[in-house]
Amino acid sequence: MSMDVTFLGTGSAYPSPTRGASALVLRREGECWLFDCGEGTQTQFMKSHLRAGRITKIFITHLHGDHFFGLPGLLCTLSLQSSPDPNKPPVDIYGPFGLRNFIWRSMELSHSQLLFPYTVHELVPTRDQCPAEEFKEFSDLDRDEVSPQGVQGRILHLDPVENSYLLVEDEQLVLKAFRLFHRIPSFGFVMEEKPRTGKLNVQKLKDLGVQPGPLYGKLKNGTAVVLENGVTISPSDVLEAPIPGRKICILGDCSGVVGDAAAKLCCEADVLIHEATLDDTQEEKAREHGHSTPKMAADFAKLCKVKKLVLTHFSQRYKPAAQRGEGELDITDLKRQAESVLDGQEVTLAEDFMTIEIPMKK
Ligand SMILES: [Zn+2]
Ligand SMILES: [Zn+2]
Numbered sequence: 001m002s003m004d005v006t007f008l009g010t011g012s013a014y015p016s017p018t019r020g021a022s023a024l025v026l027r028r029e030g031e032c033w034l035f036d037c038g039e040g041t042q043t044q045f046m047k048s049h050l051r052a053g054r055i056t057k058i059f060i061t062h063l064h065g066d067h068f069f070g071l072p073g074l075l076c077t078l079s080l081q082s083s084p085d086p087n088k089p090p091v092d093i094y095g096p097f098g099l100r101n102f103i104w105r106s107m108e109l110s111h112s113q114l115l116f117p118y119t120v121h122e123l124v125p126t127r128d129q130c131p132a133e134e135f136k137e138f139s140d141l142d143r144d145e146v147s148p149q150g151v152q153g154r155i156l157h158l159d160p161v162e163n164s165y166l167l168v169e170d171e172q173l174v175l176k177a178f179r180l181f182h183r184i185p186s187f188g189f190v191m192e193e194k195p196r197t198g199k200l201n202v203q204k205l206k207d208l209g210v211q212p213g214p215l216y217g218k219l220k221n222g223t224a225v226v227l228e229n230g231v232t233i234s235p236s237d238v239l240e241a242p243i244p245g246r247k248i249c250i251l252g253d254c255s256g257v258v259g260d261a262a263a264k265l266c267c268e269a270d271v272l273i274h275e276a277t278l279d280d281t282q283e284e285k286a287r288e289h290g291h292s293t294p295k296m297a298a299d300f301a302k303l304c305k306v307k308k309l310v311l312t313h314f315s316q317r318y319k320p321a322a323q324r325g326e327g328e329l330d331i332t333d334l335k336r337q338a339e340s341v342l343d344g345q346e347v348t349l350a351e352d353f354m355t356i357e358i359p360m361k362k
Contacts, residue, residue, distance in 0.1 A: 008044035041070035060095030061252025062186035090117035121153035125185030163261035180254035182290035193245025275313035298341035312350035
């Protein structure tokens with residue numbers, strides 16, 4: 001089962017010709033999950049090998065414009081390309097409290113009627129996710145309104161025991177959100193596949209006298225079988241250890257995490273995608289704006305023992321290496337700064353349209 005991440009926008013603050021505003025796609029089994037949707041994300045989709053029509057879930061890390069101003073336009077274009085189908089499951093949209101109102105108002109004011117159902121689930125932040133003077137309750141939003149389309153989404157509060165938010169869980173995977181500190185409340189997301197059943201130990205099966213055939217399938221599916229000689233064989237007798245799933249962590253803008261859940265949830269992730277808006281020489285300025293430097297990102301990656309760190313959300317002054325003009329800042333400085341914290345472990349600098357494969361574990 002293939003899984004990959006494609007960056008559609010790797011710049012901060014606004015889209016430029018060299019870096020789009022924040023957006024990335026996690027693709028698994030042909031389904032696309034979009035994380036952030038900065039202005040211009042729909043055109044970035046068209047330039048990429050991905051199809052926006054495959055989006056089934058959207059996650060917004062925080063309500064700064066460079067992370068979600070592309071959403072109304074993208075939704076309207078998706079609607080133009082879709083045909084009414086009463087059986088179509090809704091597109092689930094997750095984001096901070098206030099997002100639902102933004103989407104509904106945008107649709108209402110522009111007289112846009114989406115032809116597909118969608119549901120907006122809101123995460124309620126806590127006050128310690130931003131400077132006190134920036135925190136907004138949004139208590140004036142009209143919460144009693146009836147959904148213009150389909151189901152009204154959930155309001156998700158922090159689970160005080162887990163210190164996180166459970167967003168998605170099915171037989172195959174779990175997706176949780178955790179809190180970040182930024183100028184306004186921001187969130188990180190971790191998607192983890194559940195372990196897969198281990199391989200059948202063929203030698204053991206032979207020794208026990210189980211012939212290849214339908215019994216193999218039953219054991220693999222967790223059913224005990226009784227042989228002709230009356231002996232019962234349990235799956236645990238012949239299955240090897242379960243195969244761990246893949247874990248990928250996508251963090252929104254931040255100058256740090258809030259609470260201890262983030263480090264636990266991101267522990268030993270296969271890929272950690274972290275912002276690095278400014279280089280290490282500008283740490284003070286980065287912190288002041290609620291952002292990170294390569295060292296700050298790498299410190300967190302080291303704490304979590306992640307296997308691969310990918311930096312993104314660069315100030316537009318850092319052009320991709322191939323497009324750097326004379327006298328312009330060198331993006332590879334950021335790579336070196338992060339790698340020096342990680343004892344030489346290679347760090348990836350995201351660029352628009354870059355795809356990273358995350359292979360299945362064997
Ligand atoms: Zn941003
Ligand atoms: Zn931001």
